[in-house]
Each structure stands twice: as structure tokens, then as C-alpha cells.
Amino acid sequence: MATDIEGIKSVTLETIYDTPEGKLIQSCIQCGTCAGACPHGEYMDYPPRRIIKMLQHGLIEKVFETDSMLKCVNCYACMVKCPREIHLTEVILQLVKEQTIIRLPAVPPELQKALENNYRYGNPMGESGRKRANWVTTSSVPVRILSQNPEPVDVLWFVESYPSYHPRGQDTCRALAKILNALEIDFAILGNEEKSAGECGMLSYESGLAEALVDYNMSVFAKYKFNKMITTDPHALDAFNYRYKLYDFGYEAQHAILFIMQYHDRLKPLLKKTLGYSVTYHDSCCLGRHNKFYDEPRQLLQLIPGIKLVEMVHNRLNSICCGGGGGGMWLDTYFKSQNMERLSDIRVKEAIETGADILAVACPYEIPRFEDALKVAGYDKKIAVKDIVELVSESMED
Numbered sequence: 001m002a003t004d005i006e007g008i009k010s011v012t013l014e015t016i017y018d019t020p021e022g023k024l025i026q027s028c029i030q031c032g033t034c035a036g037a038c039p040h041g042e043y044m045d046y047p048p049r050r051i052i053k054m055l056q057h058g059l060i061e062k063v064f065e066t067d068s069m070l071k072c073v074n075c076y077a078c079m080v081k082c083p084r085e086i087h088l089t090e091v092i093l094q095l096v097k098e099q100t101i102i103r104l105p106a107v108p109p110e111l112q113k114a115l116e117n118n119y120r121y122g123n124p125m126g127e128s129g130r131k132r133a134n135w136v137t138t139s140s141v142p143v144r145i146l147s148q149n150p151e152p153v154d155v156l157w158f159v160e161s162y163p164s165y166h167p168r169g170q171d172t173c174r175a176l177a178k179i180l181n182a183l184e185i186d187f188a189i190l191g192n193e194e195k196s197a198g199e200c201g202m203l204s205y206e207s208g209l210a211e212a213l214v215d216y217n218m219s220v221f222a223k224y225k226f227n228k229m230i231t232t233d234p235h236a237l238d239a240f241n242y243r244y245k246l247y248d249f250g251y252e253a254q255h256a257i258l259f260i261m262q263y264h265d266r267l268k269p270l271l272k273k274t275l276g277y278s279v280t281y282h283d284s285c286c287l288g289r290h291n292k293f294y295d296e297p298r299q300l301l302q303l304i305p306g307i308k309l310v311e312m313v314h315n316r317l318n319s320i321c322c323g324g325g326g327g328g329m330w331l332d333t334y335f336k337s338q339n340m341e342r343l344s345d346i347r348v349k350e351a352i353e354t355g356a357d358i359l360a361v362a363c364p365y366e367i368p369r370f371e372d373a374l375k376v377a378g379y380d381k382k383i384a385v386k387d388i389v390e391l392v393s394e395s396m397e398d
């Protein structure tokens, strides 16, 4: 799955032209597919097609005078559809975005706060690091914390910030702990030693923060012996597999759903309770478009007795972003001030149209975003948002 981004760490917009990526810029045929695919393109002074054209002509400074790239939510829709295979989201737009943020007269306060919180506390919410593993005390199964029991472990579970602190994220943590325990997996978490991996977009446009988080987390990983790393957060997954790799991270992190699916023969007999829900699955941008994991989440859902899967109009490659990536999690107020419709509001309308009981997700950003959007739509009593691991765990109850 990994794109070859070797060496990108040291590439800047000034030096990009000398790289294979930069040469690809000249191959752009200005077809406009990227701009057409962009969910925020209509709100950008310079949508991706025009940014590439400005780069071709050395006029990129004009783009920095606008907030176009601040509106990019790293959804990968432009990149996966580009006929010239230009790494728009992964490389080019990130470099433009970083320069845009540096030159903004003022970073929107919500985003500024999230960045500062990550620097000071190691999580964007500004929660105390000491509370990071509090959810473990309400887990129905034991969860080993490496600082308390540093013996080698097979699977290191990188929990990440939203699952650690958000009440609904903590539900997901308890569900996954129950599944891993039932599958007899030797697993552990870092607990209070863990800090945010760095949201994939944020890692790219705030390089000082990126380096600090990477350095810190890598130093913690070096203290322990483990064979594999899993996470429920596709943004952390991307951070590790695309960005940390540039800093000699020696593992291929795996999303928890893919990890669980390796044990589907062992899992199936444990799923005793028939749930009888109609479920529609939202493809996360990082897990779906970026890593092409479209089938595995659906296969896991279909292992659960009684689940009927229904698709939204836009699914798989064409899924609509929840709006949380690339810093979008902390830009809702800013986007509203620009009269932009929230992508999460658009997405839940599609989910409602399916008539499903459950909107299933596989990313911790999506639960709060979609629950809020359903409330706004007045549908929060008719359709529930659940992480897939919550549904699996529910089916394991007697």
C-alpha cells in the first residue's frame, strides 16, 4: 500500500521541482478531475487543479494569499482520481498547506488551540496525560499497561487521543479490549506514556510539532519489546506507515479491523448474539481511499449474525469525507464562518436515506462528528453511530 515517499522529509516547495514528484507536476493535463472530486473545491479560491497550474508557472505565492489549502481536509479524493497519479494529498498539497499555515495572519483559534494542546499535553483536547489510561479501570477485561509491566508483548495497541479521552472513544476501547481478550491475544498499551501520534494532516503542516511527537513516541517505543502494532485510528495508522517511516519507524502498523479479521475463524464462533440491525458503513478516507481497505470492514460486519449491510449512494472510492481530516476536526467554526456546509451533515443525510439503524464507522473522529450531525438533523434517535468493534463486542454478549 505504501507510496514511495522516501526523501520527502527534506523536500520543500522550492526543491520539489527536482524530485520525481515535482516532475509529475509538469505532466498535469489540467483535466480538472481533482477539482471536481474535491468536497470543498467550490469554496477554494484555488482548488487543486489551479494549484498545480500555479506550481507549473511558478506562481504559487498567490495561493498562499488565500485560505484555499486550509479548507483541504486530506480526503484523498483528488489524489486517487488523478489520471497522472500525482500525489496531490500525500505530497504536493501538504507542502502548499504547510506554507499557507505559516503565512496566515492568524490560525483559526480552534485549530491553534489543538496544536498548542498537542505540544503541551500530547493530545489535542488539552487533557492531562495522567488520565490517558483511565478508561482501563472500567474495562471488563484486564488491559496490560507496559510502564507497569514491561515484559515483551506480542501486540502493542496504540490507543490514540480520541479513543483515550472521548467518552464514546472509550466505549470503543473497552469493546476492542474485550475482543482481543476473547481472541487470547497477548496485547498491551502504553498508557500514560503515550502521546498523540499526530493527525496525518497535522504532521505535514506543522513540522515542528511533528518532529516533537515523532521523537517522543519513538523514544517510548524503543523502551519496550513488541512484534506488531495495532490502532483503531486510521489517522494514526497513516502517521506511522507514511510519516514515522521517514524517521526509521520499523513496523507496519495495522488497523484493528484488519488485525481482527486475521482471526475470523476463531472469532466467528464467539459471535453468538444475533443483532438484527440494518447497517450502513462509512468508509474513512484514510482507511478507504488512502489504503484501499474497503472490503475488510464490510467482511467483519458480515461475520456478525443478523447484520444486513446497506450501502450509501457514495461508498468505497467515492465515499464522502466526514470533514475531520487534515485539521478539519478543529475547523468547524471557521468553516461555518465561511458559510460552508459541514461534510458530516451531508454524509449523515446519505446514511438516513438508506433507512439503516446503524451508521458503522472505523475511525474515532467519526463518532462525535456523525453523532452531532445526526442531532442537528433530528435523527439521533432513529440511527445510531457505532464503531464496528462495538458491534462485534455486542454480538459476543450472551
Ligand code: SF4
Binding pocket: 027, 028, 029, 030, 031, 032, 033, 034, 035, 048, 049, 052, 081, 082, 083, 084, 085, 086
Ligand atoms: S486530476 Fe491530475 S492531471 Fe487532472 S488537473 Fe488534477 S492534478 Fe492535473
Ligand code: SF4
Binding pocket: 034, 037, 038, 039, 040, 041, 048, 071, 072, 073, 074, 075, 076, 077, 078, 079, 088, 089, 093
Ligand atoms: S485532499 Fe480532498 S479536500 Fe484536499 S484538495 Fe484533495 S479532494 Fe480537496
